[in-house]
Amino acid sequence: DARVTQTPRHKVTEMGQEVTMRCQPILGHNTVFWYRQTMMQGLELLAYFRNRAPLDDSGMPKDRFSAEMPDATLATLKIQPSEPRDSAVYFCASGLVLDGRHNTEAFFGQGTRLTVV
Amino acid sequence: DAKTTQPPSMDCAEGRAANLPCNHSTISGNEYVYWYRQIHSQGPQYIIHGLKNNETNEMASLIITEDRKSSTLILPHATLRDTAVYYCIVRVASIGTGTASKLTFGTGTRLQVTL
Numbered sequence: 001d002a003r004v005t006q007t008p009r010h011k012v013t014e015m016g017q018e019v020t021m022r023c024q025p026i027l028g029h030n031t032v033f034w035y036r037q038t039m040m041q042g043l044e045l046l047a048y049f050r051n052r053a054p055l056d057d058s059g060m061p062k063d064r065f066s067a068e069m070p071d072a073t074l075a076t077l078k079i080q081p082s083e084p085r086d087s088a089v090y091f092c093a094s095g096l097v098l099d100g101r102h103n104t105e106a107f108f109g110q111g112t113r114l115t116v117v
Numbered sequence: 118d119a120k121t122t123q124p125p126s127m128d129c130a131e132g133r134a135a136n137l138p139c140n141h142s143t144i145s146g147n148e149y150v151y152w153y154r155q156i157h158s159q160g161p162q163y164i165i166h167g168l169k170n171n172e173t174n175e176m177a178s179l180i181i182t183e184d185r186k187s188s189t190l191i192l193p194h195a196t197l198r199d200t201a202v203y204y205c206i207v208r209v210a211s212i213g214t215g216t217a218s219k220l221t222f223g224t225g226t227r228l229q230v231t232l
Contacts, residue, residue, distance in 0.1 A: 004160075033219065043161070043204075043222035056219065091160050105151070106220060108160030 002026045004109035006092050012115045018080040021112045023092030024073055032075045033093040033106060034060075034067055043091070049075065050097065082116045089113050121205045126227040129199075135192040137226050139205030142186040148209050150181060151220070152190045154201040161204065161222070164190065195230045202227050 005024040013019055025032050033048040047057035052069040060067065064083070069075045079086055093106040122140040129135040141150065151166040165172055165179045167188075172179045178191040192199055204225040 042224055045219055105163035111160055
């Protein structure tokens with residue numbers, strides 16, 4: 001059963017600490033998205049990658065957030081230093097996009113619920 | 118991507134059809150209509166998409182008006198497990214490696230299915 005796997009599912013940390021969230025996309029997918037969901041802002045796109053290269057990270061605060069894909073099976077989202085306003089659910093999604101062809105749908109993971117105190 | 122407008126909430130009795138409307142009056146000719154839903158505490162889940170023809174799959178049917186300015190997602194026999202927030206998204210099909218593939222979520226429609 002192919003699925004996007006995110007770890008950890010829950011994270012509580014103190015303000016100022018570094019937080020790393022991990023995502024394993026579905027095998028064979030070439031596009032990975034990071035979304036953040038809060039009650040106030042809803043689902044916001046933070047960044048996305050195609051073939052491990054960042055395509056758009058304009059939604060991500062650059063001073064404290066960073067997103068990488070060390071290899072095709074792992075995407076990471078780091079926050080350093082974390083702040084209480086970063087408390088949210090962070091979703092990773094993956095999909096397959098072929099040049100000149102229709103997108104597949106995006107498959108979402110279960111999310112990481114981050115609480116910064 | 119074109120903006121969509123959905124009612125904030127709807128109720129539906131279990132076993133009845135749930136018809137969720139979406140307005141996308143500024144949709145472009147190369148934009149598809151996608152529907153996702155998010156059940157509480159889970160990630161969004163793809164339901165269906167279409168360009169101009171009506172579509173049906175095992176989960177739902179999608180009816181797109183002839184002028185493509187609005188659409189309706191139909192859950193033919195709603196169950197309690199269909200209680201969720203439903204998002205209507207318009208999105209350009211993949212063209213090269215541009216930003217076409219990203220999804221922009223609005224506020225969606227909160228569907229409550231009741232006994």
